[in-house]
Amino acid sequence: MTQLPLRAQLASVLGRTAATLSRVTGRGDGSVIGGRVGLVLEPDLLKQLARDRKLALVSATNGKTTTTRLITSALTELGEVATNAFGANMPAGHVSALSANKAAPYGVLEVDEKYLPEVLDTTGASVVCLMNLSRDQMDRAAEIWLLAQKWRRALSGKPTHVIANCDDPLVTWGASTAAKVTWVAGGQRWKEDSWSCPECGGPLDRKGADWACRECTFHRPEPHWVLDDDAVIDPRGDRWVLDLQLPGLANRSNGAMALAVAEAFGLHVQSALPRLREVTSVAGRYTxxxxxxxxxxxxxxxxxxxxxxxxxxxxxxxxxxxxxxxxxxxxxxxxxxxxxxxxxxxxxxxxxxxxxxxxxxxxxxxxxxxxxxxxxxxxxxxxxxxxxxxxxxxxxxxxxxxxxxxxxx
Missing domain, CATH: 3.90.190.20 (Mur ligase, C-terminal domain)
Structure with missing residues (x-):
């Protein structure tokens, strides 16, 4: 990384100091307060910390923290990775994560769905991973259709490589304006928020994993990666048994998304998969x-x-x-x-x-x-x-x- 400007260096140091004091006094892990202090002193700090790194942003309603952890584990095969491991997924948390490991050439950041457009615009991340959208915190967040619309606008015209779950119609719609999309058939067990076409409002017909709008041309794209029970089929047709230590179908889907992201970074499945198998718990989940x-x-x-x-x-x-x-x-x-x-x-x-x-x-x-x-x-x-x-x-x-x-x- 290039040297940070003096003001940014000072903001980063004081932010890390605030985070350390927060941990020492038992007020928290410091991942939010440290970033807030840094941003007060240098509002442009996140952009400066993100410069010259290859970043992946991970966003979804469910599974962000776990998938972020899996991707991070895979990318350590390439070198040091900065990440917000404990789920502080707004700009203050991102500042803390990148500031804590300023020398890391790679970064994997979990991002709140609502903040994705802002963080993408600020960091210029080269890879974005989008997994699912469903109702969550309705007193705080907008309707999920509006979130998908914000994603569409944020991705339009940017050179970002998007890894997206094509089994979720809202995610597909949100990702479809991107310049490059790798589609992953990661599954969608919860369908209650996506029976209507986000493009025209018409009903979606479903047959197995496939879906298509009855009234317009919006339909499920052909996947490049496919989750097949306990395995993933890659774009070349090779089948890889996941054998993750994290339980359940949702985590196998998270693993499939992680492998697709790893390949976008130039890491082959053969090298990434053993790293995914090392993850046993994520911020207390499954412990x-x-x-x-x-x-x-x-x-x-x-x-x-x-x-x-x-x-x-x-x-x-x-x-x-x-x-x-x-x-x-x-x-x-x-x-x-x-x-x-x-x-x-x-x-x-x-x-x-x-x-x-x-x-x-x-x-x-x-x-x-x-x-x-x-x-x-x-x-x-x-x-x-x-x-x-x-x-x-x-x-x-x-x-x-x-x-x-x-x-x-």
């Missing part, structure tokens, strides 16, 4: 924590599509704790609970907690799912006999639970 004879696996789920994937990973023979908050990072509107089909939990011991446990209790009662209401996670945890259990929590509830176990990573 198993132990206490008092109990082993709890931690699963994060923030919206209806995410709960569907969490149920896929969860073990139906085990007790389960569900925890829901409604703080700012979660979105304060919990009406989305009614879009989740909780009947899959019938027949297993269910314990519910979190700040909005009564909202969740009503939803389970209507779904005819027996449960035990608990005042705290600790109460729920102690109510379960020793052995294994699953925990599904939304964002701030998940972070609180991680803190109880020393923020297991």
């Amino acid at each position: 198993t924590v132990q206490r008092d004879g109990r082993a709890a696996r931690l699963l994060l789920s923030k919206n209806p599509a995410g709960w569907l994937e969490a149920f896929d990973v969860s073990n139906p023979s085990l007790p389960i704790i569900l925890s829901v908050n409604a703080q700012g990072p979660d979105g304060r509107d919990t009406s989305w609970l009614w879009d989740v089909d909780y009947r899959i939990l019938r027949g297993r011991p269910v314990y519910i907690t979190g700040e909005r446990r009564l909202d969740l209790a009503l939803r389970l009662d209507v779904a005819d799912v027996p449960f035990q209401l608990c005042e705290s996670f600790t109460e729920a945890f102690n109510a379960i006999p020793p052995g294994r259990l699953d925990v599904i929590a939304n964002y701030t509830a998940f972070q609180q639970i991680r803190s109880e176990f020393g923020r297991a990573v």
